[in-house]
Amino acid sequence: MNRAVVIGGGLHGLSTALHLARTPGWQVTVLERRHVGRHSSGVNAGGVRRLGRDLREIALSVVSAEMWQGIEALVGDDCGFQAGGQVKVAESEADLRKLEARAEQVRALGWTHEEVVDQAEVRRLLPAVAPHVVGALVTRGDGSADPMRTVMAFRRAAQQAGATIVEGSGAVGIERGPGGTLRVVTEDGSYEAERVANCAGAWATTIARMAGEEIPCGVKASMMIVTERLPHFCTPTVGPTARPLSFKQSAAGTLVIGGGHQGTNDPANETSTVLFGNLAHAARIAAELFPCVAGARIMRTWTGTEARTPDEIPVMGESATMPGLFHSFGFSGHGFQLGPAAGAAVAELMARGATNLPIAPFTQRRFAA
Amino acid sequence: MSAPEQVDLLILGAGPAGMAAAIAARGQGVSVLLLDENAGPGGQVHRAIETRAAKDDQDADGARLVLALRTSGADLRFGATLWAIEPGGKVFWSEGGVGPEARGTQARSITARRVLLCAGATERPLPIPGWTLPGVMSVGAAQIALKTAGLVPEARVWIAGQGPLLWLYAKQALAAGGRIAGIVDLSHGVPPDALRHLPRALLAPGYLAKGLAWQYAVKRAGVPILRAESLRAEGEDRLRRIVIDEVAHEADLLLLHDGVVPNTQVTRAIPGCLHDWDAVQACWRPRLDAWGNTTVEGVMVAGDAGGIGGARAAAHAGRLAALEVAHALGRLTRNQRDAEAGRWRLALNRQLAPRRFLDALFPPLPAAAIADDTILCRCEEVTAGRVREAVSLGCLGANQTKAFTRTGMGPCQGRVCGPAVHAVIAAAREVDPAAVDPFRTRFPTKPLTLGELAALAS
Numbered sequence: 001m002n003r004a005v006v007i008g009g010g011l012h013g014l015s016t017a018l019h020l021a022r023t024p025g026w027q028v029t030v031l032e033r034r035h036v037g038r039h040s041s042g043v044n045a046g047g048v049r050r051l052g053r054d055l056r057e058i059a060l061s062v063v064s065a066e067m068w069q070g071i072e073a074l075v076g077d078d079c080g081f082q083a084g085g086q087v088k089v090a091e092s093e094a095d096l097r098k099l100e101a102r103a104e105q106v107r108a109l110g111w112t113h114e115e116v117v118d119q120a121e122v123r124r125l126l127p128a129v130a131p132h133v134v135g136a137l138v139t140r141g142d143g144s145a146d147p148m149r150t151v152m153a154f155r156r157a158a159q160q161a162g163a164t165i166v167e168g169s170g171a172v173g174i175e176r177g178p179g180g181t182l183r184v185v186t187e188d189g190s191y192e193a194e195r196v197a198n199c200a201g202a203w204a205t206t207i208a209r210m211a212g213e214e215i216p217c218g219v220k221a222s223m224m225i226v227t228e229r230l231p232h233f234c235t236p237t238v239g240p241t242a243r244p245l246s247f248k249q250s251a252a253g254t255l256v257i258g259g260g261h262q263g264t265n266d267p268a269n270e271t272s273t274v275l276f277g278n279l280a281h282a283a284r285i286a287a288e289l290f291p292c293v294a295g296a297r298i299m300r301t302w303t304g305t306e307a308r309t310p311d312e313i314p315v316m317g318e319s320a321t322m323p324g325l326f327h328s329f330g331f332s333g334h335g336f337q338l339g340p341a342a343g344a345a346v347a348e349l350m351a352r353g354a355t356n357l358p359i360a361p362f363t364q365r366r367f368a369a
Numbered sequence: 370m371s372a373p374e375q376v377d378l379l380i381l382g383a384g385p386a387g388m389a390a391a392i393a394a395r396g397q398g399v400s401v402l403l404l405d406e407n408a409g410p411g412g413q414v415h416r417a418i419e420t421r422a423a424k425d426d427q428d429a430d431g432a433r434l435v436l437a438l439r440t441s442g443a444d445l446r447f448g449a450t451l452w453a454i455e456p457g458g459k460v461f462w463s464e465g466g467v468g469p470e471a472r473g474t475q476a477r478s479i480t481a482r483r484v485l486l487c488a489g490a491t492e493r494p495l496p497i498p499g500w501t502l503p504g505v506m507s508v509g510a511a512q513i514a515l516k517t518a519g520l521v522p523e524a525r526v527w528i529a530g531q532g533p534l535l536w537l538y539a540k541q542a543l544a545a546g547g548r549i550a551g552i553v554d555l556s557h558g559v560p561p562d563a564l565r566h567l568p569r570a571l572l573a574p575g576y577l578a579k580g581l582a583w584q585y586a587v588k589r590a591g592v593p594i595l596r597a598e599s600l601r602a603e604g605e606d607r608l609r610r611i612v613i614d615e616v617a618h619e620a621d622l623l624l625l626h627d628g629v630v631p632n633t634q635v636t637r638a639i640p641g642c643l644h645d646w647d648a649v650q651a652c653w654r655p656r657l658d659a660w661g662n663t664t665v666e667g668v669m670v671a672g673d674a675g676g677i678g679g680a681r682a683a684a685h686a687g688r689l690a691a692l693e694v695a696h697a698l699g700r701l702t703r704n705q706r707d708a709e710a711g712r713w714r715l716a717l718n719r720q721l722a723p724r725r726f727l728d729a730l731f732p733p734l735p736a737a738a739i740a741d742d743t744i745l746c747r748c749e750e751v752t753a754g755r756v757r758e759a760v761s762l763g764c765l766g767a768n769q770t771k772a773f774t775r776t777g778m779g780p781c782q783g784r785v786c787g788p789a790v791h792a793v794i795a796a797a798r799e800v801d802p803a804a805v806d807p808f809r810t811r812f813p814t815k816p817l818t819l820g821e822l823a824a825l826a827s
Contacts (some may be wrong), residue, residue, distance in 0.1 A: 036763075037769070152763065157764060225819070238815050254821075264456075266640070269640070271641060276452070276455065276461055276822065277826075281819075284822075286819060287819050294818065294823070295820060297780070297818050298818065298819060299778070299816060301811055301813065366493070
């Protein structure tokens with residue numbers, strides 16, 4: 001039996017653990033410093049989106065979209081996934097030109113999921129949208145899921161596949177053990193393993209440093225707003241073209257509003273803080289896009305701590321300094337949708353040293369140039 | 370009304386702690402902005418004191434505080450709801466209306482060099498089957514109606530649960546001409562452990578005498594007092610009857626109470642503000658030093674919001690906090706602060722003397738007894754059974770349970786259900802409540818509209 005340790009009990013760690021535990025011959029242990037889904041995995045906006053991805057991410061995102069369509073078969077729970085579509089609206093003719101150019105770019109690479117629609121179709125999709133919206137880019141099979149429910153489903157599925165999840169146990173060191181194995185040291189003891197995955201999110205650079213590897217990656221603190229429940233008026237997840245906003249109505253009726261407006265965070269203390277002066281811009285754009293929501297009461301706001309790489313695409317691949325250690329982090333605020341496929345890819349890398357899944361662009365070697 | 374951009378001290382809450390702190394801080398030349406969401410000063414204990422006569426000595430203290438506050442030179446804002454505090458002392462609030470349903474309010478902000486939170490106490494919920502029916506409310510809510518509108522209970526009114534406030538309300542309601550069908554005492558008499566703390570409690574005999582007088586007044590009025598193990602509320606559209614140990618009684622109004630806990634809604638939302646589990650009072654309280662400083666620089670707490678001590682203790686804690694503020698702002702030397710503080714500290718200790726006895730005398734009711742189909746979270750209609758199920762699926766604390774079941778996700782952010790959810794999780798996990806995370810609250814701790822927030826985008 002081969003042993004693997006996954007550092008980090010977020011969605012990516014759990015997905016990696018699930019896929020590896022289902023691979024014959026692997027005994028998997030997940031080490032989570034706090035509790036599963038403690039940081040960005042549990043509190044993100046839950047967007048399941050191919051629309052507007054970095055061109056280098058589209059291939060993996062498309063694989064993941066397939067997996068989301070069958071998420072219940074994968075983890076035994078529908079994770080609250082609803083394919084209500086994702087819509088990027090054009091607020092001007094200039095915006096529409098940009099969207100058309102983008103759709104052309106994606107089509108040229110062979111993908112057809114991004115579709116330009118006219119004003120009449122936007123109105124049909126979004127009856128409450130403001131009159132100045134002239135068109136949109138749409139991906140119909142995209143949608144959203146419930147983040148914490150998803151994390152808990154992956155946790156259960158990983159456990160049922162035989163993985164052990166240890167909460168309240170953080171890695172404080174990684175060493176080369178006898179006979180070429182790796183040893184992950186925690187405050188309560190150490191774990192020998194043939195393979196180790198670094199899925200520690202915003203704290204993954206610290207793990208990499210334990211292996212003597214310096215990978216450039218910072219943090220971000222995207223803020224979110226949730227309002228009171230409103231009667232259903234909006235099915236897709238919506239964002240504008242030239243302004244930062246993500247807007248959706250949950251199954252419960254609440255509005256979930258984000259879009260990357262930044263608060264502040266303190267990764268060392270695992271705290272993050274909403275800055276209302278910045279968040280006010282999200283509220284303003286939302287109210288301008290959907291005038292009917294101006295009177296909706298805000299129930300909560302929050303922000304979290306998430307890794308952000310310099311080029312905003314993830315780091316995935318084997319460590320350059322400690323063979324046997326595999327990185328998967330730095331999803332830069334859009335890793336939720338990639339969870340199922342990224343976990344499958346990393347598990348395959350760990351088990352057989354290679355994968356056919358399209359993760360080549362994500363090697364940390366890109367930063368060496 | 371416009372607000373300046375900066376103030377020395379922002380105080381939340383015009384109860385005894387906030388009023389005494391504002392008066393004392395003004396006495397040291399500190400500029401003060403005081404926010405309170407009610408229509409006037411007094412807090413819960415001295416509610417509407419400006420429009421009615423004082424009921425007793427303590428209430429008369431409150432009336433004096435209100436007078437001194439009105440002439441202190443503090444900037445007083447009523448109908449003002451604080452909803453966020455950012456690092457660096459930037460405080461946000463909305464004003465222009467009174468009450469949570471008020472529309473047309475406007476968001477404002479100011480930078481305060483010191484923030485003193487005097488948010489008082491909230492009632493620990495007492496979830497019984499049927500407690501969400503119209504006609505069932507908390508003793509605290511009934512007390513507000515009594516003080517602000519002079520509403521006294523009529524028809525078949527039952528009061529159930531445990532705790533000193535239950536007896537105080539019963540006595541006040543009877544004194545105001547109300548009638549009470551009966552009191553359902555769900556406690557199990559005087560816990561033997563309580564007597565251990567009696568000698569120290571006798572240091573403040575007035576307090577104890579008052580407590581006993583309330584109970585005596587209720588008994589003397591001929592109100593039946595029933596000791597019971599179980600209670601549920603029943604009715605189709607509204608409360609029609611209550612069932613006490615499987616015996617039904619007609620009922621028009623049922624008032625529930627299970628003691629009070631510090632209101633930590635704001636402090637729990639501040640990153641780095643540590644709270645400790647108080648095993649005796651069975652509640653979370655912010656970690657404070659002897660002056661009321663929290664673990665966050667510049668953020669202070671005084672009064673019941675820092676631990677239940679009652680109105681007079683709260684006022685003394687407010688005065689001590691004000692001296693500390695004056696010292697921090699360079700208006701008092703350390704020696705001056707300490708010299709001024711001596712008498713207030715003595716008075717505070719005297720007020721706190723009976724606390725251990727009272728706390729031991731009125732332990733909260735056990736959460737394990739809450740039936741699976743009883744609703745805990747009223748906003749999202751989540752039952753105790755759902756919370757226990759979430760625990761069995763691996764949720765270790767209130768925040769995971771929130772994400773999993775939506776409990777505590779409604780407008781109140783767990784202000785109502787928090788203590789019950791926490792206790793149910795701890796009991797289901799069979800661990801010390803101190804080991805279970807409480808709800809992390811999020812700013813805005815009180816709702817504001819998207820439009821109000823949008824107006825802050827310059």
